[in-house]
Structures are given as structure tokens and as C-alpha cells.
Amino acid sequence: MSDVNILIAFYSRTGSTEALAKAIAEGAREAGAEVRLRRARDLVGAEIMKKAPGWLENSARMDRDYEAPTEADAEWADGLIFGTPTRFGLVSSELKAYIDTLGGLWFQGKLNGKAGSAFTSTSTTHGGNEITIQSLYTPMAHLGMIIVPTGYADPVMFRAGTPYGASSVSGQTAVPPTADEIEVAKFQGKRVAQVARALKTLKA
Numbered sequence: 001m002s003d004v005n006i007l008i009a010f011y012s013r014t015g016s017t018e019a020l021a022k023a024i025a026e027g028a029r030e031a032g033a034e035v036r037l038r039r040a041r042d043l044v045g046a047e048i049m050k051k052a053p054g055w056l057e058n059s060a061r062m063d064r065d066y067e068a069p070t071e072a073d074a075e076w077a078d079g080l081i082f083g084t085p086t087r088f089g090l091v092s093s094e095l096k097a098y099i100d101t102l103g104g105l106w107f108q109g110k111l112n113g114k115a116g117s118a119f120t121s122t123s124t125t126h127g128g129n130e131i132t133i134q135s136l137y138t139p140m141a142h143l144g145m146i147i148v149p150t151g152y153a154d155p156v157m158f159r160a161g162t163p164y165g166a167s168s169v170s171g172q173t174a175v176p177p178t179a180d181e182i183e184v185a186k187f188q189g190k191r192v193a194q195v196a197r198a199l200k201t202l203k204a
């Protein structure tokens, strides 16, 4: 059993945010964490999902590969990392719907003092990656979490990502994250695991 638990709760439709989530998981595991990787479920109806090639298929595949995040996952975690594609410059409703299930834990102060961090994927360079990550800081503050940005705390941060968290630019054809974008995500996973461990030790 590991001494620190990390929940990565993400939404993804075409796989970019998923690829970052997997790299974050790898970084956290390398730092000794036990990781739960969970995908928030779709909210948009099949008639819309059918309009873009691959959306329905990707969704079905990811639903097979990942459990949906639960309240119990959040309570289990010492660090929570939220990931979302940018939707009109903000968090996706699918991930937000999961965050909105955490009201009971908020009421009991159960997430107070846990590490929180966020990441995103956009289709364009200035399509809202930084503001999307920052929009996830708001519920984290309400929940009393200690927000962990990536900063420029590793040389890879000068090559990709944002100082707020990992991000990728997928273009019009769902281009997968670059090697540097993946490195940033691994760094984020490692950093959050280290901070979550330190906070847990402090509490103990």
C-alpha cells in the first residue's frame, strides 16, 4: 500500500485530455503514489455526439477503460487532479457535474487541506487553456484545497504547458500531445504527489 493517494478525475472526448491524464498518473506513480484514474461521464445526447466522427466510439471505449469518479474516490484521495477539455474557454459541463457531486464532502470539510491541481487541452494555442485551469481553482478554493500549480519548477516548463498546469493543443484533427506536453503532465503528477504527501504528513 502506498503512503499517498491521488485521484485524477478527467473528462475527454477525443483523447487529448485522456493522454495528459495518463501521463500525470505515470508521474504520480513514479513518485510512489497510488492512483485512481477516472473519467466523468457524457452529458451530451447521442444526436449531438453522432455529428462528429469518432465521438460516440471514443466515449464508449473510455467508459470501458475507466470507472466514473465518485464521492468516495475524492474522500480516498490525498490529492485531486481535475482535467478537462476547454469548452468555450471554460471547464466542460461533464467534469463540472462531477465536481458538483462533492457538496456533501464540502459540508463536512472532508477535502479541506488536500492538494488540488488542474490540466486541460484546447484546440488552439490561445483558445483558453490558462483560464480553463484557473476556472478549476475556484471550486478548489471553496473546497479548502491547497492549490498546486506547475510553476516553472522544472526545466520542461520552459518548453510546454502553462505555469498553472499541463495543457496540450490538439488542432482541428485531435493531434495527440507532444513529447514535451507529456513531460509537463508527468511532472505535474510527480509534484502533486509530493505536495499531497507533505500535507498528509503535516496533518498526521
Ligand SMILES: Cc1cc2nc3c(=O)[nH]c(=O)nc-3n(C[C@H](O)[C@H](O)[C@H](O)COP(=O)(O)O)c2cc1C
Residues within 6 Å of the ligand: 011, 012, 013, 014, 015, 016, 017, 018, 084, 085, 086, 087, 088, 089, 090, 121, 122, 123, 124, 125, 126, 127, 128, 168, 169, 170, 171, 174
Ligand atoms: C463545444 C466545444 C467547445 C470548445 N471550445 C473550445 C475553446 O474555447 N477553445 C479551444 O481552443 N478549443 C475548444 N474546443 C476544442 C477542444 O477543447 C479540444 O479539441 C480539446 O483538445 C479536446 O480534448 P479531448 O480530446 O480530451 O476531448 C471546443 C470543443 C467543443 C466540442
